[in-house]
Amino acid sequence: MLLSFALISLASLASASEVYNTFDGDGFPACNAVAKVYRPSTVDEMVAIVKNASAQGIPVRASGVSPLQYASVARYHHNQNDAVNAISDLEMNGGVGSVVVEAGVTFPQVAQWLQDRGAALGFTLGAVNWNITLGGAIAMGAHRSSLREDSQVSAAALAMDIINGKGDLIHLEKNANNDTWLAATTSLGLLGVIARVKIAVMADYKVWANQTTIDEEYILNGDLFEMISPYVTANFWRIFLQDSTQWWPSVKKFHMRTYGVLPVNASGNAFQSTFSVTSLEGNLALSLLNAGQNSSTANFFSADTFYALWSAPNFHETTFNLPLLSWPVVGHAFDVLIGGLYPGELPEWDYNLHGHTLELAVPVGQGPALLRRVRELLDQSAADGTAVTSTYRSGINIKFGKPFDSFLGQTTERVGNITGDWSKGAMMFDFPSFVPTTGDRHRYNEAWYTTLATTLINEFPIRPHWTKNTRTIFGQSVKNLDADSLQRFAAVRAQFDPDKTFRSVVGEIIGVV
Ligand SMILES: Cc1cc2nc3c(=O)[nH]c(=O)nc-3n(C[C@H](O)[C@H](O)[C@H](O)COP(=O)(O)OP(=O)(O)OC[C@H]3O[C@@H](n4cnc5c(N)ncnc54)[C@H](O)[C@@H]3O)c2cc1C
Ligand SMILES: *[C@@H]1O[C@H](CO)[C@@H](O)[C@H](O)[C@H]1NC(C)=O
Ligand SMILES: *[C@@H]1O[C@H](CO)[C@@H](O)[C@H](O)[C@H]1NC(C)=O
Ligand SMILES: *[C@@H]1O[C@H](CO)[C@@H](O)[C@H](O)[C@H]1NC(C)=O
Ligand SMILES: *[C@@H]1O[C@H](CO)[C@@H](O)[C@H](O)[C@H]1NC(C)=O
Ligand SMILES: *[C@@H]1O[C@H](CO)[C@@H](O)[C@H](O)[C@H]1NC(C)=O
Ligand SMILES: *[C@@H]1O[C@H](CO)[C@@H](O)[C@H](O)[C@H]1NC(C)=O
Ligand SMILES: *[C@@H]1O[C@H](CO)[C@@H](O)[C@H](O)[C@H]1NC(C)=O
DSSP, rough: OOOOOEOOOGGGSSSSOOBBBBBTTTBSSSSSHHHHEEOOOSHHHHHHHHHHHHHHHHBBBEEOOOOOGGGGGGGOOOOGGGGGGEEEEEEEEETTEEEEEHHHHHHOOOHHHHHTTTTOHHHHHHOOOSSOBBBHHHTOBBBHHHBSSSGGGGGEEEEEEOOOOOOOOEEEETTTTTTHHHHHHHHHSOOOOEEEEEEEEEEEEEEEEEEEEEEEEHHHSHHHHHHHHHHOSSSOEEEEEOEEEEEEEETTEEEEEEEEOOTSSOOOOEEEEESEEEHHHHHHHHHHHHHTTOHHHHHHHHHHHHHHTTSSSSSSTTTTTTTSSSSSSEEEEEIIOOOOOTTEEEEEEGGTTEEEEEEEEEEGGGGHHHHHHHEEEEHHHTTTTTOOOSSSOOOOEEEEEEEEEEOOOOOOOOSSSSSSOOOOOOEEEOOOEEEOOOTTTTOHHHHHHHHHHHHHHHOOOOOOOOOOOOHHHHHHHGGOOOOHHHHHHHHHHHHHOTTTTTTHHHHHHHOOO
């Protein structure tokens, strides 16, 4: 299996305050001052490593696939690899079932394994792509987008085996009324190493994807819950909204992406790629985006270019790898929701296209107000003569999450001092921005990004995504978290790891260690 461990020294916790936690590889460290990296291949080996480290008082942090390795998820890849052995116990009963995976397997691996056996990941998992491990996604509360279906990855977990701070393997069964489970479903890695997870799966299915272009004004003044949630019918032909809606502030448009389920015998063989680029495109995008480091005009030019490119489907058909030119598209769940790279292409970060990330959740009812506030700040930057817009290959991603109860989850209804109605779910404002490779690597009007984050955190009951924000943002957001949930999480943590073998910067900032 792919799970590796970094044994990190204390030095990493004292490093600069603006470190970005994960995402992008070089210059975007997930942890500094790594003392030793182990690559165990069995759960027993992991247990031995943790026992050893714990006995010697060495802090441990689990690590999924290194961000640098996101590089090459093979297109049409049906290769064998050692992680396949770590998937077992598929049980189907009618249209639903379960499978046990070791936590180091990645989403494409599980999806391919299931597809070969007539099964598929459910919607929660179906759209989390690339070489992200299930363990890493469950630990950090990762999610996709849906108000109708569960959207947090850990919502699909039925049971987990966690190696606690003493090196004991603890088995947990799903129980939404149990504090241990409510802690384990977003643990930040602080209860220990998630070794195995039993996840809910479904019979294999196909999916259609559609995209509509909507004027900004309509979304900023609309009722997002009304727009996103009602896609429900009583049978399997259910329709749900998933994946992100993209905001293109330079042209004042949104791309709204919808997906729906079709029977597995529906015709269509579409395959999605989100990050795949040819070397020509990659190098062009890099010079285009770098040109925007000191030029607002250049940023607006590239934003308009990417908007136009993303109006067409980012789907090819699998027989001849030809681009699909019109919406909607239909394909296999795995190909449409996860996809990969097109032949001969590499992911964007292989061309030095790196982004800083910012992702903040608000109750869905407050979504339009938050977007209007962002629009005011964008307009203010223009009035100041330093207009900012989206500077990434995608626009600003707007995602949604159905309520899911987990002490540290982004869509839990548990509220802190600043209350909000989270009962209908959350809207996530996910704003990646290009990091220039030139000069001191500052973004155009860098100060604006700080103003944006601070303004939103101070004016809305926002909750941060645990892997897509800076330490400053985590610190500023603590006031929105529910003190009772933090305390109860901390109590479970203390029980699992009294000697604090497992470390997490986020956990320290929010005071649960
Ligand atoms: C290309 C890309 C796309 C992404 N898309 C999304 C998205 O759509 N939605 C979303 O919510 N997030 C998304 N993310 C963020 C991603 O879900 C998180 O960063 C996730 O935690 C990464 O998991 P990983 O396996 O890479 O683990 P790492 O980055 O190695 O680890 C993340 C954290 O989890 C802990 N951890 C890892 N494995 C385990 C384990 N087995 N047991 C306990 N703790 C563990 C680590 O200690 C660390 O603190 C994306 C990231 C990338 C790079
Ligand atoms: C455990 O620690 C000992 C002593 O430091 C070391 O020799 C051994 O290799 C370690 N074992 C594992 C599994 O890490
Ligand atoms: C991503 O995972 C696949 C499947 O294990 C592997 O073949 C590929 O090399 C991985 N990508 C990288 C760059 O590690
Ligand atoms: C919650 O679950 C844990 C782990 O299964 C168990 O040890 C504990 O007793 C449960 N707590 C309650 C209150 O039932
Ligand atoms: C796809 O979206 C278009 C609007 O862009 C709409 O007219 C069409 O009915 C949609 N198709 C499906 C299958 O939902
Ligand atoms: C798919 O299979 C169902 C029966 O399972 C059948 O009724 C339907 O006509 C088939 N559709 C296609 C497109 O083959
Ligand atoms: C932008 O300006 C900075 C500082 O003057 C400089 O270092 C950097 O190279 C410039 N960027 C580009 C792309 O010209
Ligand atoms: C929440 O409110 C209480 C009571 O007013 C106060 O003591 C506490 O500091 C507040 N907590 C946060 C995180 O702001």
